[in-house]
Amino acid sequence: MTDETGHDEMPDEVRRVLDEVFRDRDEVTRREVYSCASEHVKLPADTLGQLNELPERSYTRQELTEALARLFGGHS
Numbered sequence: 138m139t140d141e142t143g144h145d146e147m148p149d150e151v152r153r154v155l156d157e158v159f160r161d162r163d164e165v166t167r168r169e170v171y172s173c174a175s176e177h178v179k180l181p182a183d184t185l186g187q188l189n190e191l192p193e194r195s196y197t198r199q200e201l202t203e204a205l206a207r208l209f210g211g212h213s
Contacts, residue, residue, distance in 0.1 A: 167191045
């Protein structure tokens with residue numbers, strides 16, 4: 138089952154990345170998310186590859202959550 142944010146479609150590791158990257162910010166770039174994912178949370182290469190599919194821009198947590206839910210939901 139998926140909540141209204143689409144959070145349940147994402148791997149647990151990606152949820153940890155969101156928590157980490159938005160800890161003290163309102164907006165982040167795809168590059169910041171990728172950096173956090175590769176350096177701090179240590180996501181698998183295939184998941185990092187999926188993150189790299191996001192357009193490079195700034196995201197609020199809600200925007201990024203929705204984009205990631207579409208991205209990971211489309212690869213199920």
